[in-house]
Amino acid sequence: MRNTLAATAASIVAFITSSTAMAGKDLDAIKARGALNCGVGIGTAGFMLADSQGKWRGLSVDVCRAVAAAIFGDAEKVKYAPLTSQQRFTAVQSGEVDIVMGNATWTLTRDTALGLDFTGVYYYDGQSFLVPKTLGVKSARELGGATVCVAPGTTTELNLADYFRANKMTFKPVVIEKVDEIRAAFFAGRCDVYTTDASSLAATRAANVPPPRTFDDFVILPEIISKEPLGPVVRHGDSQFADIVRWALYAMVEAEEHGITSKNVDEMLKSDNPAIKRILGVTPGMGKALGIDERWVYNIVKQVGNYGESFDRNVGKDSPLKIDRGLNRLWSQGGLQYSPPFR
Amino acid sequence: MTDVPVGERKQLAPPVDDSGPLGWIRRNLFSSWGNGITTVVLIAALAWILSWFLDWAVFTANFTASTGAECRGQGACWALIREKLRLIFFGTFPYEQQWRPLLAIIAMLAMLITTSDRRMWRPWRLLAIWSVGSFVTFLLMFGQIHIPLSLFLAVALVVGGVGLAFRQGIGTPLEMNAYRALAAVGAVGLVLRFAGILPAWKLPITPFSYVETGLWGGLPVTMILATYGLLFAFPYGILLALGRRSNLPLIKGLCVGFIELIRGVPLISLLIMASVMLPLFLPTGVTFDKFLRAQVAVILFAGAYIAETVRGGLQSLPKGQFEAADAMGLNYAQKTALIILPQALRVVIPPLINTFIGFFKDTSLVLIIGIFDFLNTANQALVDPAWAGYPGEVYLFAAFVYFIFCYSMSRYSKYLEVELNKGTRR
Numbered sequence: 001m002r003n004t005l006a007a008t009a010a011s012i013v014a015f016i017t018s019s020t021a022m023a024g025k026d027l028d029a030i031k032a033r034g035a036l037n038c039g040v041g042i043g044t045a046g047f048m049l050a051d052s053q054g055k056w057r058g059l060s061v062d063v064c065r066a067v068a069a070a071i072f073g074d075a076e077k078v079k080y081a082p083l084t085s086q087q088r089f090t091a092v093q094s095g096e097v098d099i100v101m102g103n104a105t106w107t108l109t110r111d112t113a114l115g116l117d118f119t120g121v122y123y124y125d126g127q128s129f130l131v132p133k134t135l136g137v138k139s140a141r142e143l144g145g146a147t148v149c150v151a152p153g154t155t156t157e158l159n160l161a162d163y164f165r166a167n168k169m170t171f172k173p174v175v176i177e178k179v180d181e182i183r184a185a186f187f188a189g190r191c192d193v194y195t196t197d198a199s200s201l202a203a204t205r206a207a208n209v210p211p212p213r214t215f216d217d218f219v220i221l222p223e224i225i226s227k228e229p230l231g232p233v234v235r236h237g238d239s240q241f242a243d244i245v246r247w248a249l250y251a252m253v254e255a256e257e258h259g260i261t262s263k264n265v266d267e268m269l270k271s272d273n274p275a276i277k278r279i280l281g282v283t284p285g286m287g288k289a290l291g292i293d294e295r296w297v298y299n300i301v302k303q304v305g306n307y308g309e310s311f312d313r314n315v316g317k318d319s320p321l322k323i324d325r326g327l328n329r330l331w332s333q334g335g336l337q338y339s340p341p342f343r
Numbered sequence: 344m345t346d347v348p349v350g351e352r353k354q355l356a357p358p359v360d361d362s363g364p365l366g367w368i369r370r371n372l373f374s375s376w377g378n379g380i381t382t383v384v385l386i387a388a389l390a391w392i393l394s395w396f397l398d399w400a401v402f403t404a405n406f407t408a409s410t411g412a413e414c415r416g417q418g419a420c421w422a423l424i425r426e427k428l429r430l431i432f433f434g435t436f437p438y439e440q441q442w443r444p445l446l447a448i449i450a451m452l453a454m455l456i457t458t459s460d461r462r463m464w465r466p467w468r469l470l471a472i473w474s475v476g477s478f479v480t481f482l483l484m485f486g487q488i489h490i491p492l493s494l495f496l497a498v499a500l501v502v503g504g505v506g507l508a509f510r511q512g513i514g515t516p517l518e519m520n521a522y523r524a525l526a527a528v529g530a531v532g533l534v535l536r537f538a539g540i541l542p543a544w545k546l547p548i549t550p551f552s553y554v555e556t557g558l559w560g561g562l563p564v565t566m567i568l569a570t571y572g573l574l575f576a577f578p579y580g581i582l583l584a585l586g587r588r589s590n591l592p593l594i595k596g597l598c599v600g601f602i603e604l605i606r607g608v609p610l611i612s613l614l615i616m617a618s619v620m621l622p623l624f625l626p627t628g629v630t631f632d633k634f635l636r637a638q639v640a641v642i643l644f645a646g647a648y649i650a651e652t653v654r655g656g657l658q659s660l661p662k663g664q665f666e667a668a669d670a671m672g673l674n675y676a677q678k679t680a681l682i683i684l685p686q687a688l689r690v691v692i693p694p695l696i697n698t699f700i701g702f703f704k705d706t707s708l709v710l711i712i713g714i715f716d717f718l719n720t721a722n723q724a725l726v727d728p729a730w731a732g733y734p735g736e737v738y739l740f741a742a743f744v745y746f747i748f749c750y751s752m753s754r755y756s757k758y759l760e761v762e763l764n765k766g767t768r769r
Contacts, residue, residue, distance in 0.1 A: 042713050043726035050715075050723050052426050054435040054560065080435070081557050081633070082713040087619050094622030096633070207731030211416040320412075320728040 026238035027291075030071060030098055038064035039083045039097035045203040046315035046323070047103055047123070056080045059314040060101035063122050063232055066248040066304045067099065070296040075303035089114055092235050099245060100233040103199075110233075118231040119246040123315075124327035124336050126224035127159050128198040130205060133217050135192055140223040144169035149182050149191040151175070159226045160195055183208050197228055199315065202323040215322075224327060244290055250339035251297045254279055255306035257330055257339065262305040265298060279342050286342055297342075307337060411730040420733045424740050427724035431740070434560010434715040434723070440486075443551065444563040447483040450476055451566050459755055461762060473574070480567070484559060486551035492544045493536050500529025508676040556634035560715030562744070564634075568706040568716065572641035573649075573699055579642065580649025585679065587654055598650070605647035610708055613640045618712035637709045645702050652694045656687035689763045696756035700749045717741065 030036055040048040040061060048058040056078075065075035081097050088102035093115055104110065105125075106118040129148075131137050140163070150157050152175040164171050174191045176182045186194040187210050194201065198220060205218050232249065234242050255261070258276050260268045268276055277283040280298045287294035304310060308330075315323045329335025361370045373379040403418030406425065414420035424431070432448075433441045454476030457463055463472060482488055503526025510518060535541045559567075586598035605613070617636040625631075660683060668678040688695070710719035721741040725734055 042710075042719070043723050045726050045728040045731060049726040050430060050435050050560075050720075051727065052430050053438040054430050054433065054441075055438070056435070079555065079557060082715060084711060084713050086615065087713060090619045090622060094625065096622055203728060203731070206728045207411075209732070214415065 024238055024240050026098060026235070027071075027241040027244070030241070034072070035077045035079045036064060036068045036071065036099065037081060037097040038067075038078050039081045039088055039091050039100040039102060040064070041088070041102045042082045042084060044103055044199075045207065046199065046319055046321045048101060057314065059123060059310055060103060060230075062304050062310040062314065063245075063249055063252075064099060064101055066252055066300045067232075067245050069299040069303050070244055070248045070251070070290075070292055073293055073295070073299045075299070089116060089233070092116060092233055095235070098234065098241070102233070103230050104233055106229045106231045115236045116233050117236055117242050118233055119242050120249045121229040121231045121336075122249055123199065123230040124224075125197045125199050125228035125230055126327070127156055127195060127226040127228070128201055128224055129221040130186070130194040130201040130218055131192060131221060132213075133219055137221065140221045140225070141167060141169075143171065143193060145171065146193050147172040147174055147191040148193045148195055149174045149176060149186045150195050151179070151182060152177060155226065156196055163225045187213075198224060198326070199321075199323060202315070202321045206320045206322070220324070222324075222326070240291055244292060247290060248296075248300060249307075251279070251300050251342075252304070252307040252310065253330070253337050253339040254342055255297065255301045256308040256337075257332065260301055260306060261309055262301055262303075265301045269298065275342070411732060414733065419736050421736060423724070423730050423733050423736055426730060427727075427737075430561075431717070431720050431724055431737075432561045434564065434720040435558050436560060436563075437552075437554060437558065440552065440554065443483045443486070443554075444559070444561065447480045447563050448566060450479045450483065451563075451570060454480075455570065477571075482548065482550070484563060484567075485554060487547070487549040487553045489545040489547050491546075492541060493533060495546075496529045496532035496536060498529070499525045500533065503527070503529055508674070509680060511674055511677070512672070556632050559634065561720045562717050564709075564715060565703075565706050565717040568638060568641055568709065569699075569703040572638060572645050572706065573702060575642045576645035576649055576702075579646040581653050581684065583646060583650035584653035584657060587650065588657055602647045602650050605644055606651070610640070610644050610705055611711060613644055614708060614712050616640075633712070634714060637712060637714055641702070641706060641709075645698070648698050648702075649695065652691050652698055653687065655694070656689075656691035657683065659690050660686055692759050692763060693756055696752055696759075700752050703748060703752070704745060717744065 038061075040056060040058075043049045044058070044060075046058055047060045048056060051057050061080070064078050064080075068078045069075040071077075081091065083091050083097070083100065083102060085102060085104075088100045088104065089110070091097045092100045101122075103123075103125075104118075106121065110116060111118050129140050129143065131143075137143060143164075144167075148160060148171050150160055150173055157173070157175070160171070160173070171193075174185060176185055182194065182196075183204055185191060187208065194204070201220050205215060205220065209215060209218060232245050234245055255265075258268075258273070258279065260276065260279070265280070269280055269282060271277065271280075271282075274283065278286060281287055281294035281296065284294045287296050290296070293299070305313070308325075311325065311328060312318045315321045316325060325333075325335060327336045329337065331338040359369065360366050372382040399418040401418075404421050405414045405417050405419070406421045408414045408420065408422040409426075411420065411423060414422060429438070429441055433444045436444050454472055457472050458469065463469060478488075503522045503524070506514070506522035507519065507526060510522065514522070532541065536543075583598050583602055586594045587602065589595045589598070614637060617640040618633060621631070621636060664682060664686065665678070668682040673681065707716055707718040709716050710722065715723065718741055721737050724737055725731055
């Protein structure tokens with residue numbers, strides 16, 4: 001038994017060291033394969049789901065498509081592998097996929113001890129509150145004395161207690177394990193408030209409201225009380241590939257900031273603005289620095305769209321979820337989405 | 344008894360008519376006051392539930408909505424099934440190519456239905472049905488198949504070996520020499536192939552575009568996992584059962600150990616081992632196909648259960664059968680294949696089909712390792728925010744499809760039981 005344990009440990013160690021020893025290999029393998037292997041979660045409304053035609057769509061999926069557009073000039077050159085939350089990190093560690101879009105929260109331990117790299121934040125999620133409009137509440141500060149439906153044993157429950165304590169309010173928790181049962185309890189009126197991550201609240205509001213009440217009878221309060229930054233995950237070892245993933249996302253944000261959209265990107269190629277010329281590769285340099293085609297940003301924006309377009313289409317105002325941009329506004333509009341300069 | 348004139352005899356009521364449907368009702372449903380009341384109450388309850396269900400499922404149902412929102416506040420939203428039908432049946436298979444999984448389903452059904460006919464139960468007929476059927480199925484699913492030289496050699500070796508074992512003392516010298524030649528070509532060829540002397544030649548068959556297993560989904564995945572899981576698990580389980588009854592302590596120990604180990608853990612843990620742990624022990628970049636890993640896990644698991652069922656059949660045979668076979672001078676393979684197994688398997692057909700039905704449904708567990716089987720694609724249809732909120736319709740539909748498969752299997756088992764026991768019935 002001890003021998004097997006030792007052998008197991010040794011193989012894990014060998015695996016970790018071997019994966020750190022190879023730099024640039026991942027990108028070469030992706031180019032040789034001709035497609036990006038992208039791990040996605042098994043179905044989260046707005047972020048990743050197979051639509052009626054079996055095509056993967058969503059905000060997270062768009063980031064994979066952007067990376068493929070940057071590397072190959074073709075956003076369709078992606079092979080999707082559906083992964084559960086137990087599998088997602090192993091799959092990227094073992095090389096089964098190149099990148100994971102599992103709506104994983106970026107934390108210090110995940111970024112370091114697991115041998116993974118988070119390359120940015122495509123969605124600033126966080127815990128929020130869903131209430132019926134009839135409650136007449138506009139802010140979480142007015143929730144003193146409320147009954148709150150919450151899942152047990154999660155950081156959600158701790159955050160909730162901390163928030164109410166910090167604001168000197170009391171609450172009665174209704175603790176239920178299963179998501180479906182929590183929703184049922186909330187809509188049946190067993191609690192005034194349902195709290196979990198804002199993206200999940202939006203999905204609940206879009207999909208689970210039982211008739212005769214509708215979407216519009218419920219509001220998600222504006223306060224976000226926890227930090228859940230969701231980012232793309234790659235494995236340690238190939239910094240060049242990690243750079244491309246990082247800057248593919250930044251390119252979507254930067255394009256939105258400069259007003260470059262999938263509709264006007266062809267006209268923007270003729271722009272006199274030196275910043276736009278640099279971004280779109282009219283003035284070469286950015287692509288060479290990353291080791292990919294100079295027109296990479298053009299390809300991303302043309303085929304996937306800028307960050308705002310992708311957000312609105314998948315989770316925002318043009319989707320059934322109707323999630324407020326909130327923290328995901330550009331920094332120039334009071335949000336957190338911010339790209340370092342392209343120069 | 345005094346003799347009373349006919350006209351003054353007390354007229355007895357005619358006996359109650361208990362023939363025909365009315366009589367049946369009277370006898371079975373209204374035989375007493377208590378039964379009568381129970382019947383009325385239950386019929387009223389059934390009618391109420393049925394009318395509610397019909398109202399929901401048919402009369403107020405929406406078949407034509409173009410988004411989920413249009414269905415709100417009405418009966419069943421069957422429009423959701425209409426919209427998501429191809430996703431549920433074929434998953435993420437490329438949309439314009441989805442005629443291929445459809446034909447693959449038909450090919451597999453044809454294969455299964457012809458196999459269920461007893462007239463087809465001849466080794467060569469079964470071999471022909473299954474090799475053609477499987478070839479068509481996988482060619483349609485993959486689109487391109489490259490058959491390596493080593494597979495041809497392995498087939499030659501197996502055919503030669505099996506022929507030698509079963510036709511010993513029966514076949515003509517010419518036939519036996521042909522088997523010897525086949526086995527020799529296969530064995531020598533394989534050795535040369537692995538020594539690197541023969542080239543890595545492959546027979547390419549490429550009529551369609553290639554679709555990797557990661558894109559497969561829906562009913563073909565469930566059917567492939569179940570059909571091929573059981574196809575490989577069945578002989579494997581028989582071997583395990585025979586091994587468990589072997590006199591050689593090593594073989595017996597290995598078989599018992601394997602069976603007890605596999606039966607001692609849930610299928611979910613095997614699947615998670617195969618999908619999460621296995622990749623960690625392989626060098627980076629070396630990965631097995633996820634679908635293949637799940638398929639192997641299903642085969643191992645089903646094999647252990649089938650082995651135990653078959654062992655029951657083996658133990659039910661009287662010792663005389665074994666001794667009689669020995670007395671006839673049959674070797675072990677002939678004794679087992681011609682005398683023992685036909686009788687043992689006939690006994691265990693009902694529990695065996697029970698195992699098959701269980702495994703057909705158990706394949707849905709692969710959803711925990713992210714394979715899009717039929718149930719998982721049905722789940723996927725629920726995630727779409729434009730259509731979400733109608734889980735009842737989707738699960739009812741999925742249950743209906745599963746029911747068709749499982750009920751046909753159970754009816755078939757009933758038919759087989761009668762068929763195969765004709766000889767023992769009086």
